[in-house]
Amino acid sequence: MLKTVKIVFSSIICFFVCGALYFTSLITERQAALEEAARYNLQWSSSQAVIELVRLEKALAVTQVDKTPAALDEVRLRYDILINRMSLLGGGEFLKFLKQDPELLETFRDAESKIQGIAKLMPNVGDPTIARQALATIEPLSRQFLGISAQANKYGGEQVALDQALLMRQHWQFSAMVAGLIVCGIMLMMLLNWHNRLLGFTHTRLEAATEKLAASRQQLDAALNNMSQGLSVFDGDGNLVLANRKFARMFGLNEEIGDQSLSFEELSRQVESVGDVSLVDILHRHSQRIARQQPDYAYESLDDGRVFSITHRPMENGGSLATFLDVTARRRTEARIEYMATHDTLTGLPNRTQFRTDTEAAIGSRCDNEKGPAIIMLDIDNFKTINDTMGLPMGDALLCALSARVKSCLPKNSSGARLGGDEFAILQTGAPQPASAVALAKDLMALLAEPLDLDGVQVKVRASIGIATANGKITNADELLMNADLALNRAKTEGRATYRLFDPEMAKSANLRRQMEVDLREAIVADRFELHYQPIMNIRQGGVAACEALLRWNDPKRGMIPPMEFIPLAEEIGVIGEIGEMVLRKACIEAMAWSSDIKVSVNVSPLQFHSRDLMADVAGALAASGLSPHRLDLEITESVLLAHTEDVLETLHRLRAMGVRISMDDFGTGYSSLNYLRRFPFDKIKIDKSFVRDVDSSEDATVIVRAVTSIAGSLGMITTAEGIETLEQLERVRAGGCAEAQGYLFCRPLPAAKLRPMLDELAVDARAVA
Amino acid sequence: MVSFETMTPWYTDKVKFEGIPMAKLLASVGASGDRLRVTALNDYTSEIPVEDFEKYGVILALKRNGQYMPVSDKGPLFIVYPFDARPELKSQKFYSRSAWQVARMEVK
Numbered sequence: 035m036l037k038t039v040k041i042v043f044s045s046i047i048c049f050f051v052c053g054a055l056y057f058t059s060l061i062t063e064r065q066a067a068l069e070e071a072a073r074y075n076l077q078w079s080s081s082q083a084v085i086e087l088v089r090l091e092k093a094l095a096v097t098q099v100d101k102t103p104a105a106l107d108e109v110r111l112r113y114d115i116l117i118n119r120m121s122l123l124g125g126g127e128f129l130k131f132l133k134q135d136p137e138l139l140e141t142f143r144d145a146e147s148k149i150q151g152i153a154k155l156m157p158n159v160g161d162p163t164i165a166r167q168a169l170a171t172i173e174p175l176s177r178q179f180l181g182i183s184a185q186a187n188k189y190g191g192e193q194v195a196l197d198q199a200l201l202m203r204q205h206w207q208f209s210a211m212v213a214g215l216i217v218c219g220i221m222l223m224m225l226l227n228w229h230n231r232l233l234g235f236t237h238t239r240l241e242a243a244t245e246k247l248a249a250s251r252q253q254l255d256a257a258l259n260n261m262s263q264g265l266s267v268f269d270g271d272g273n274l275v276l277a278n279r280k281f282a283r284m285f286g287l288n289e290e291i292g293d294q295s296l297s298f299e300e301l302s303r304q305v306e307s308v309g310d311v312s313l314v315d316i317l318h319r320h321s322q323r324i325a326r327q328q329p330d331y332a333y334e335s336l337d338d339g340r341v342f343s344i345t346h347r348p349m350e351n352g353g354s355l356a357t358f359l360d361v362t363a364r365r366r367t368e369a370r371i372e373y374m375a376t377h378d379t380l381t382g383l384p385n386r387t388q389f390r391t392d393t394e395a396a397i398g399s400r401c402d403n404e405k406g407p408a409i410i411m412l413d414i415d416n417f418k419t420i421n422d423t424m425g426l427p428m429g430d431a432l433l434c435a436l437s438a439r440v441k442s443c444l445p446k447n448s449s450g451a452r453l454g455g456d457e458f459a460i461l462q463t464g465a466p467q468p469a470s471a472v473a474l475a476k477d478l479m480a481l482l483a484e485p486l487d488l489d490g491v492q493v494k495v496r497a498s499i500g501i502a503t504a505n506g507k508i509t510n511a512d513e514l515l516m517n518a519d520l521a522l523n524r525a526k527t528e529g530r531a532t533y534r535l536f537d538p539e540m541a542k543s544a545n546l547r548r549q550m551e552v553d554l555r556e557a558i559v560a561d562r563f564e565l566h567y568q569p570i571m572n573i574r575q576g577g578v579a580a581c582e583a584l585l586r587w588n589d590p591k592r593g594m595i596p597p598m599e600f601i602p603l604a605e606e607i608g609v610i611g612e613i614g615e616m617v618l619r620k621a622c623i624e625a626m627a628w629s630s631d632i633k634v635s636v637n638v639s640p641l642q643f644h645s646r647d648l649m650a651d652v653a654g655a656l657a658a659s660g661l662s663p664h665r666l667d668l669e670i671t672e673s674v675l676l677a678h679t680e681d682v683l684e685t686l687h688r689l690r691a692m693g694v695r696i697s698m699d700d701f702g703t704g705y706s707s708l709n710y711l712r713r714f715p716f717d718k719i720k721i722d723k724s725f726v727r728d729v730d731s732s733e734d735a736t737v738i739v740r741a742v743t744s745i746a747g748s749l750g751m752i753t754t755a756e757g758i759e760t761l762e763q764l765e766r767v768r769a770g771g772c773a774e775a776q777g778y779l780f781c782r783p784l785p786a787a788k789l790r791p792m793l794d795e796l797a798v799d800a801r802a803v804a
Numbered sequence: 805m806v807s808f809e810t811m812t813p814w815y816t817d818k819v820k821f822e823g824i825p826m827a828k829l830l831a832s833v834g835a836s837g838d839r840l841r842v843t844a845l846n847d848y849t850s851e852i853p854v855e856d857f858e859k860y861g862v863i864l865a866l867k868r869n870g871q872y873m874p875v876s877d878k879g880p881l882f883i884v885y886p887f888d889a890r891p892e893l894k895s896q897k898f899y900s901r902s903a904w905q906v907a908r909m910e911v912k
Contacts, residue, residue, distance in 0.1 A: 075896055086846055114875030115846045115905060121877055126814045 039229050046225065050218050057211050064204050076131050077190050080183040083119045087176050090116050094169045098162055109159045117153075120146050123182075131189055138185055145178050263357040268324055270352030272298040284342065284358055285313055312337040320344065324354045333361070341365045378452040380430055381437035389451035389459055393511035396463045397504050406504040408471035410460040411518040412440075412478065415496040415530045417456035424491070432493060435486045443481055448474060459518070467503040468535055475499045475533040498525040499533035520544050551607055553589055554600055558612055562588045565620050566783035569796050570635065570754055570776040573768050578796050580633035580667055582776065583621040584783045585613070601639065610639050611646035618651055622659035622666065624786050628793060635667040637699065640674040643682050652694060663693030669720065670696065672704040675713060686714055697754070701742065711749060719746045721772065723757025729766045736766055743771030806863055810888040813899055814878075821884050823865035826857035830911065837911040842883055845875065845905035852883070852901045854911070860885050860893060864906070878904035 090112040097105050122128065124146060132139040152168045159165050258265060264281030268274055274296040282289045286308040296304075298321065305317050316334045323330050327348040334342045343359045376388035384392070396407035414436070421429040433456065440458065441450055447470075448462040462471055478499065485492040500522025504514050517536040523544075525534040534540075557563060567581040587595040604610045618636055625634035642648050656663055668689065675682055686696055697718035701707050702725055711719070721742060728735035739755070746753045755767035758777030767775055780799065781792055807822040830840070840852045856862055865882040866872060873879030882904040887893045 075900070082846070082848070089846070111845060111875065117876030118878055118905065119846075122814055125816055126812065129816070 036229075036232060039225060039232065043222075043225050043229070046218055046221050050215070050222075053211060053214055053218065057208075057215075060204060060207055060211065064201075064208075075190075076128060076186040077183065079119075079122060079128055080179065080186040083116075083123060084176055084179040084183055086112065086116045086119050087172060087179055091169060091172060091176070094159070094165050094172075097159060097165045101160055106160050109165075110156055113153075113156055116149060120149055131186065132182075134189070135185065138182060141178050142182060145175050145182075148172060148175060261357075263359045266356050266358070267349075268298075268353045268356075269295075272321065272324070274298070274301050275353070281358060284360060285317075286310065310337060316342065316344075320346070320356065323356075324348075327352070327354070381434050381452050383437050383441070383458075384449070384451040386451065386453045389453065389461065390511050390515065392449065392451075392461055393514060396461060397508065397511060397514065400463075400504065405464050405466055406508075407461060407463045407514070408465075408467045408501065408503040409514055409518040410462065410471055410475055410478070411453070411500040411502075411515075411522045412458040412460070413498045413500075413522055413526065414456040415498055415526070416494075420493060424493075428488060428491070428493075431488045432486060432495070435488060436482075436495060439481060439486070440478065443477060445474070459515075468501060471501045471503060472533070472535060475501055479531075479533065496531040498522055498530050500525055500536065501533060502536040517541065547603065550600065550603055553591070554587070554603060554607070555609065557587055557589065558609055558616075561616075562590075563613070563616065564588050564594075564785055565617060565624065566785050567624070567634075567789045568776060568783040569781050569789075569793065570774050571780050571796065571799070572773065573764065573775045574773055576799070578632050578793055579774050580635050581625075581628070581789065581793075582635040582669070582783075583617060583624075583637070585617055585637075597637075605639055605641050608641075608645070610641045611651075614639060614642045614646065614648075615651040615655070618655035619658060622655040622661040625661055625665055626659050627786075627790060629797075630662075630665070632793065633665045633667045633695065634661075635669050635697065637669045638674070640671070640676070640682075643670075643674055643685055644678055648685055649688060652689060652692070656692075664695060667695040667697055667718070669699040671699050672701075672707055672710045675710050676705075679713075683714060690715070702738070708745070711745065711751075715749070716751050718752050718754055718774075720754045720756055720776075721767075723777075726755050726757045726763055726767060726777075729763055729770075736770060739767060739770035739772070747771065805866075806861075807867075808861075808863070808886045808889070810884075810886050812884075812887060818888075820869050821863060821865035821882065822867040822870070823863040823882075823884075826862045826864055826883065829864055830854065830857065835911040839912045841910040841912055842903045842906055843908040843910075844903050845907045848903060848905075850901050850903045851912075856885075856901070860890065862886075873904075875905060881906040 090109070093105070093109040093112045097109055123132070123142065132142050148171055152171050155164050155168045159168065258276075258278040259280070261278060261280060264284045265276070265278045266274060266281050267276035274291075277291055277296075279289045281287075282291045285305055287304055291304070302314070302317060305313050312334075313336065316336070319332075319334070323332070323344075323346050328346075329348065330344075330346040332344045332346075334344060336342070340360060340362045343361045344356060345359075346354060346356045348354050376384055376391075378385045393407060393409065400406040414432075417429065417432070420432060433452070437450065437452060437458065440460075444450055444460065445462075447464050448460050450458060450460045453459050460474065462474060465471075479497070482495050482497055485494045487493075500518045500520065502514055502517035502521055508514050508517075517540070520540040521534045521536040524537075524540050525532050528534065564586045566584045566586055568584060569578045570580045570582060571577070572579040585597045585601070587597075587600050589595055601610070601613075604613050621634045621636050625632070628634075638648070642651070652666070652668075655661070656666065670686075690696060695717040696714070697720055698707070698710065698716045699720045700722045701719045703722045704710075719742065721739060725735050725739055729739055743753045752773040753771065754774035754776060755763075755770075755772040756776050758764050758767065758775045758779045760779060763777075764775055764779060781796060784792055805822055806825055807820055809818050809820045811818050826840075838854055840854055840857075841849060842852060843849050852862070862883060862885050865884050866880070868878065868882070873882060882902070883906055884902050884904075885893050885898050887898065892898075
């Protein structure tokens, strides 16, 4: 666009110049024309000739009457003047004019020759005859001269007209020129206008573009400076060409630093002046990174604890783009999470996960079997009691205080951890084992002998300790931990408040127990249980009063297993309810086969009260068998009433309301049997066999039996003596007032098939009768 | 006596005039005035402003081309401007001021 303007502009200027030059030439021409117009006045000259001719004529005429010398001189003068005039007319401009018209020239030449002709007459002009001659010669000339004059006049007029025409033409030329110049001027103005408009337009566009750019730049700036990362761009020569505020702040520099390009030296200098050596190092390493021109990631730690994550990317021109992120907080959080994942929040000790990891590491790095790692596992014996009696906050405080105390006495080669609940563990490495661990265990026990002070309350803590060492055979932490656990369990079962060192036998028994558990579960599914029944004799009136159902596990591998060997396990693994329900069911069904005056006694575990709907089981068994409720006798031990007493009592009352009998088993062997007699109206008390056994050798035993029977009687309960083996015992207990007796003397426990015929036999057993 | 050559409307070729500078003439006669009225033998009169003489170097010519001029040829005296010397002299204004056959000069 502008180029067109330029071309047009140049051409107009050219035209202008040419016009101006032409103008000048025109003016010159005009001047010349004007000059011409101001040329010699032909008419005047020719009319003067006429006058001078006439004056000569007059002078000649005068000489007719006046012959004075003056008059003659006058003639001569006039003649000379005329001659002069002739020469004038015959030359120069006038001649030019004459030559135009040959006739005119002829006329003039004629006149001229006539006048020159009378020259010879001049000296004698005093003579009137000569004078008259002269007059006659020149007299017709005036007409000729007038003619010439007229022609001159016409010519002059024509010349004037021509001049006028020329002037007019020039005037038009001038006008045209002027008009042209004006047009040029206008065009130039228009051009200028257009040019200006173009410029204006361009200017506007430029402004708009600049504004857009500025806005864009502002956006970019805003984006750059609100990034969470610091950004730096270096060019191929190592100059910092772009940096955002974050970058400047991270490196402790002036925030305006990104506004202009900065050489690397200058940047280094500024960073150095900040005073943090680690920053300088980071910058130095970054410059190396830039030089390598490879994408790169790195973490850099500063002296003041900050951590930067640097992501570097090379650019095409040899420069680089790098972002810096302050990951200190994130790192801290990560560290915190890491800590929380591996440490116990309450005590600050490492947790089970960490302990396991440490143990694994210790096992992996042991080099000497004798000095391999050892684990001491510690369990607080009375923690549950403390929690129950003093509350959970106290329990927590106890754990904290304990861990603090333990931690404070640990030697350098040992580290403690809290495995969970009230269980702690210590890993010991690099010391001769098992001596060191055992010594440490002893120290711990001594340490715990001192009561802990919890806010003024003195709490005595007892702990069981299990120790396990990693000999050559142990290859992983889990094994070692398991061994320590087994040792701990052994310590617990063997009295608590003691320590035990792991023995391979413990593993064995644990294995056995595990195996037993599996087998037991299987037995439940496969119903490998058998109920044997032992008759209880009525020793007052004779006959069988009841049969106690006794559970046997018929295991294919182990044979017949008595309840004492699996009932505790069943209780532990929580299958006692199932077993109990099965026993009730089977017993009730079996009892239906007996005579209706024989009851069936079923032992009930405390757990059946606590975790099983005993009511439903009993009701179900009765309903399924059709047994009358008062033929069912439930034998419970006093331990049933140790916990959840109120709930248990309620269940017992409801059972009783159903018609079911309740007997207290193993009377005298527990804490306070007498007390429990008070709590519930039992139907029967079964005196434990331990009393019966001594009854024939100890007077005291007899007295006790008598006393118990008496109490029972006054409370409306009958007594059964268990474990009667001799007649002697039988007599004693009968004398003591027992109503029933049970034991090998009468009958061993028998399976149902064998029992039935036995019942018939025993019905008439004389021994039973007094 | 000064001389110059010039073209004139009365002669075809250049003519050399010789004469007295009018300015000198007037000065030597101690004439002071604005105009000089010149009368020719044929009673032609012209008035010449006095400043012209100094300005243009007008002369009172006695000789033309080295010859004294007879009356029959513009003589005896011819007040003539050096027309060629200035372009503006080549006009009727100055042609008419140049008087030949000078008979009488009056300073006014």
